Amino acid sequence: MNIKDLEQKALWLRRELFEMVMRQRKGHIPSSYSCAEIMVALYYGGIAKCTPGKPDDPSRDRIIVSKGHAAMVQYPILADLGYYPKEELERFTQPGGLLGMYADFRIPGIEGISGSLGHGIGMGAGFALAGRQDGADYNTFVILGDGECYEGSIWESAMFVAHHKLDKLVVIVDRNELCILGRTEDLLDQGDLEAKWRSFGWDAITIDGHSFDELMDAFSKAGNSDGNPLAIIANTVKGKGISFMEGRSEWHNRMPSDEQIALARNELGMEG
Secondary structure, three states: OOHHHHHHHHHHHHHHHHHHHHHHOOOOHHHHHOOHHHHHHHHHOOOOOOEOOEOOOOOOOEEEEOOHHHHHHHHHHHHHOOOOOHHHHHHOOOOOOOOOOOOOOOOOOOOOOOOOOOOHHHHHHHHHHHHHHHOOOOOEEEEEEOHHHHOHHHHHHHHHHHHOOOOOEEEEEEEOOEEOOEEHHHHOOOOOHHHHHHHOOOEEEEEEOOOHHHHHHHHOOOOOOOOOOEEEEEEOOOOOOOOOOOOOHHHOOOOOOHHHHHHHHHHOOOOO
């Protein structure tokens, strides 16, 4: 896909997610919207290897959404790849449905699950090390929340990955500067995240996480140094695409009114 096609795919993803959440009035729209372009770049931009209809392809790249409250961002994509019927999107969070608020291993295409934060990079490290030992050629991509980076397990895993030179692992930090309690820097100042990852032995780059040009360029740097893993600090906007949700922590898991639903649908270019 070219850049314009990827931008349209990101809009499609936002629309699909909005419909999913509004059917049941459950879900985390802003957390998913901030990483929409990241996920589209991985799955549709030729970055991650994935075979339509074959979620268990041994040569596939592994993608882990460690910020588990945004797990649903994968659901329309995995259905689009033919991993399960698209009708499952209509049963999101319903009893008997495949797709819950948080992902689980019953869902084809899900590589790692997270309710408690901070564990995705540890799982990714295991995948990367196992791949090396097996002589496999797959990459592992882990999407972290910036609020999630408060967790000590993130930095334990970061040291492990750097020590073992697991350069087929890429971390993308969704740097939307918000968590459920407010602005991340007001709660606990994280400082310069790019410098912090570098200090742990990683290559690191800071980009606009909504720019496909910058995302594609950043992903191209993976595996290009002397064994160092890559951390991409993706500056994003929580709720990107719906004006009244953008950059507002109170919308973490809040549902809009009927009037706000109409406004959101208009901004997303949806009918009705």
